[in-house]
Amino acid sequence: MGKSTATSFLAQAGVPVFSADAAVHELLGPRGIGIGPVSERFPGVTTDKGVDRAALGKAVFGDPKALSALEAILHPMVKNARAHFFQTAALKRHATVAVEIPLLFETPQHDVFDTILVVSAPSFLQRQRALRRPGMTEEKLKAILARQMPDAKKRRLADAVIPSGLGKRETLRRLMRALKSRQRPGGGS
16 A cells, blocks of 8 residues: 555655554564464464464465464553553654554544545555466455455545555645644644
8 A cells, every 4th residue: 555655655754654564573473472372372473583474374375264363362462562661762752653553443542543545556566466476376366355444434534545556746745735734733643
């Protein structure tokens, strides 16, 4: 959809950014605190570099119970990392921070945030982008989309929609406009 591009723009503008995906990578990377619990539940998915994400993906793909077990391990850890990020940002007196969460509405936590921006692209472009990712297949993409809330519903729930299919310049322009409108008195932060 363009979340990473949008959060990169925000970081360049000086807005502290928390990425749930980056937090998971850290939790499952070398010396990550998620390695032990994940390898205990899913034997054979670890290497000397941490959790082998491809092996873990195979262990949970198409198995809702296994995926739920993985989420039960990782979601609380990501939530703790996000709380630490918020504390650090507050200590540094940042008025605005950004949090990138791929499944925000699907894992009910959207009520924690003052403002929700949904970054979106037309479905044909989403599909093209997704299928270019290493290891992505039509089958995996269908399974991912089946777990997600439809884009149209996310757009309705958002405070603003940032298009990512009109070029990076337009994405940046709309993102900065949304950010400025939220930083005005009475506009949230």
